[in-house]
Amino acid sequence: xxxxxxxxxxxxxxxxxxxxxxxxxxxxxxxxxxxxxxxxxxxxxxxxxxxxxxxxxxxxxxxxxxxxxxxxxxxxxxxxxxxxxxxxxxxxxxxxxxxxxxxxxxxxxxxxxxxxxxxxxxxxxxxxxxxxxxxxxxxxxxxxxxxxxxxxxxxxxxxxxxxxxxxxxxxxxxxxxxxxxxxxxxxxxxxxxxxxxxxxxxxxxxxxxxxxxxxxxxxxxxxxxxxxxxxxxxxxxxxxxxxxxxxxxxxxxxxxxxxx
Ligand SMILES: [Zn+2]
Numbered sequence: 001x002x003x004x005x006x007x008x009x010x011x012x013x014x015x016x017x018x019x020x021x022x023x024x025x026x027x028x029x030x031x032x033x034x035x036x037x038x039x040x041x042x043x044x045x046x047x048x049x050x051x052x053x054x055x056x057x058x059x060x061x062x063x064x065x066x067x068x069x070x071x072x073x074x075x076x077x078x079x080x081x082x083x084x085x086x087x088x089x090x091x092x093x094x095x096x097x098x099x100x101x102x103x104x105x106x107x108x109x110x111x112x113x114x115x116x117x118x119x120x121x122x123x124x125x126x127x128x129x130x131x132x133x134x135x136x137x138x139x140x141x142x143x144x145x146x147x148x149x150x151x152x153x154x155x156x157x158x159x160x161x162x163x164x165x166x167x168x169x170x171x172x173x174x175x176x177x178x179x180x181x182x183x184x185x186x187x188x189x190x191x192x193x194x195x196x197x198x199x200x201x202x203x204x205x206x207x208x209x210x211x212x213x214x215x216x217x218x219x220x221x222x223x224x225x226x227x228x229x230x231x232x233x234x235x236x237x238x239x240x241x242x243x244x245x246x247x248x249x250x251x252x253x254x255x256x257x258x259x260x
Contacts, residue, residue, distance in 0.1 A: 077097075077172060080208075080233055081233050081234065081237055081252075082169075083248055083249060083252050084167065084168065085257040087260075088167075090166055090171055095171060096138060099111075104120060106136070109136075109174055111232070112174050115207045118207055119203070119204060123196070126199065128196055128199040129182075130181070131178060131183075132177075133176075133177040133179045133187065135175070136172075136173040140165065142164070146158060160224045161224060174233075177228050177229050178196060187228055189225050201227065204230055205238040206238075207238075208232050208235040209232050209238060210230065210231050210233055210237075210242070212230065213225060218258065220247050220249050220256040221248075221257070
């Protein structure tokens with residue numbers, strides 16, 4: 001082969017190589033395009049999930065599940081299951097419920113008042129006369145009552161039968177002291193043996209009320225037996241406590257609160 005041809009071939013090969021190199025370097029950005037592929041993949045996944053009824057159902061599921069997971073609220077003053085005792089005062093000492101309503105002459109939270117009126121009507125239908133003796137009590141009134149008990153009965157008795165200001169669930173508007181129409185055994189343990197007391201013990205839970213300070217539970221609740229002191233917690237919780245025969249503290253998994 002003549003040298004000139006060889007040179008021409010070499011020149012052509014070099015030229016082809018240069019062209020190849022040029023082409024390769026021109027197409028080099030392709031990996032960048034690939035690099036962005038995952039983003040479009042995730043977009044595809046998202047849009048696929050959005051158009052998939054099952055995916056739509058399952059995707060938002062964790063949020064509602066998380067929102068509905070917590071059980072009864074034992075802490076907020078506004079909660080009907082709030083636990084107020086000698087360890088757990090109301091966080092806002094001046095707390096006054098925003099929805100107080102009349103319940104046969106006393107004031108209770110609207111839900112508790114409606115339940116009380118239903119309960120009272122049901123008792124009346126069974127020939128039992130219930131009287132609402134005391135309902136919502138503001139902190140100052142509770143303090144005066146506690147002072148009065150202290151002066152009349154001494155500190156020890158006063159602490160066992162009445163809460164200090166800010167520590168009474170009467171302030172939540174969810175507690176009501178009941179009595180017989182004739183006033184028999186008013187605010188005394190013998191109330192349990194009266195028609196109203198016996199009827200309440202057997203039926204109050206059907207309307208969402210519990211005997212908050214049961215007999216023999218002073219070491220847990222901090223208060224002696226008060227068969228007249230009903231506490232609204234709602235029908236579900238009331239039924240559970242009634243069936244199990246336990247205090248609200250035990251139901252809530254809270255430690256006993258015998259003293260301050
Ligand atoms: Zn009471």
